Amino acid sequence: MVLEEKPAPMKIRANVAFDSQRGLYDLTFKALGTDCRIQYTATSNDQAARFAKEAVKWVADFETKYSRFRSDSLISVINRNAGGAWTEIDAEVESIFAICDDLHFMTQGVLDPTMLPLIRLWDYRDNHDILPDEKSVSETRGLIGWSKVERKLGAVRLPLKGMALDLGGFGKEYAVDKVAAVAVGNGIDDCLVDFGRDIHALGQPPRYPAWHVALENPENPGSVWGSLAAKDIGVATSGDYRRFFEHSGQRFGHILDPRSGRPVYNGILSVTVTANSCLEAGVLSTAVCVLGEEEGLKLVEGTFGAEGCIVMNSGIQQTSKFHERMVEN
Template sequence: MKAPQITVENLKKGLFRINFKAMGCPCEIQFRCNNPQTAEQFRTAALDWVNAFEQKYTRFKEDSLVSEINRQAGKNWVELDAEAEALFDLCNQFHFITQELFDPTTLPISKIWDYKATVPRIPSQEEIEAAKRLVGWNKVEREPGRIRLTKPGMGIDLGGIGKEYAVDRVSLIAKDFGLENVLINFGGDVAALGSPPQYTHWHVGIEDPGKPGTCWGSLALQDLCVAGSGDYRRFFEIDGKRYGHMVDHRKGYPIANKVRHTTIVSRTCTEAGILATAACLLGEEEGMELINTFFGAEGCIHTEFKRLDSYAIHQYMVSDN
């Protein structure tokens, strides 16, 4: 992971920018700071934390904690440190809050619906049913300081919480350094603390799922987070039918409810991201009901043909096209 050094020129402009790639996506941190030494120390601390987090919790590295947990499925307990235990506590909390829509154990289903395959295929019903039997947070055993997947073939994937959790943690690191005006953007999952120079709010563009690469509008945010979820970029087609990368683990199939993208504004990025995914799984009516009844959250749902807004999302909108 590499990022440009902090320079005096940045200081003169009043805004530092750090750009790097991590967790499979472009990442950017913008922040105001009047001390180049503090800016450099924060840069180092933030990058070191993100790098360590990715190494520990990715399922794509054999020596990660998540890979070890998955390797021991149906066999042995795996020891957890305090940070890992807190992260799995958070998973447990959101599994309950979303009525099991958020579930970190959906890896077996994700594997059989591999949209990245050179030749994607539709799995058989037998494969789907077998994968579904391996999914369920209630099948995970936890004791203080350790965790165990009870069935061989089970697997944890923290892709539904990882980037958002990282945004929140880097926000806390920024506050530890006394930084009050920070924008953290990890692959479109954003925390907006304070404000940029000469403005009262950070402006965050929201991509139009019907026209990827363009924005349908932007949100003015201060001390809030925004995250989105959707399948309009990652999918495959077979015989004219579209199969998105978001799989409903309750049914074992990619979602097919016409929702293309959901955007959520909330108090934490983790909360925003998990609510966005849950709303996509529920569909437009139930998804909007979830958003409207969740304290502190606002959002909008894009379907193939329209956009639905929560009661008070307009208070954040800069432009509404």
């Protein structure tokens, strides 16, 4: 068995400022491959600074341990051992893998932490002069399957050489919820955690009944088509309108369907979901992109506390109560 070795924690450069007009502290930094921003109230500068320090440390520790982009992360160690030895894991990792079980089941298998081989095959950042052929897609699909991962108390193993884990399908959303919990643990009741538009809204900002969350127009990125009133909920948006490549006039987005082994192409431009947590909202929004309009809306409507909206080439579809969260402009 390969023992888990703790890598040196990554360093995050953060900035916190107080906006006297809005009565909010504003903490910003880059992590998890995106821009992170936390707006919050505090009763004193000491409380504000203590929370900021704990929040940034939690994110740094999480990325150090679970990022596939770090060669010394635990995830990278597990991936290097694919087809070989077991890797030792702790109770925290076991709890995250248990979450993977739940999410995989909830999304009918379309959220699969073993998708990394397919992600590499269709990497939108690469030049694709020639698209992956059927043989390469089929062979890569053979490496996919959460049920293939072997687990026992305190250890995990990927049985096939070439298999690889990636928690990117839900890791950022999980981190958002955890940082919101850090805020609560520091006595902060009003806080908006926003990691690359994956959001957890606690309470409300001063002088307003809720936080306002803008909804980006996927047909004109940078512009807004509406906004949500968010209070004690998670909000997430998924879509392929920012991360994609083009080949022979066709766009191939970064969201992949493990069932076909190919990028999703079903007319959906973006999906926004509100739920009881950012993790739930993020997983549902991605699942809807894969499952499509009809099955996706059924999934959201069948999830307690969740509402969703789909922006498509043909128009907008939403669950029955999504409009109740919209803010009239």
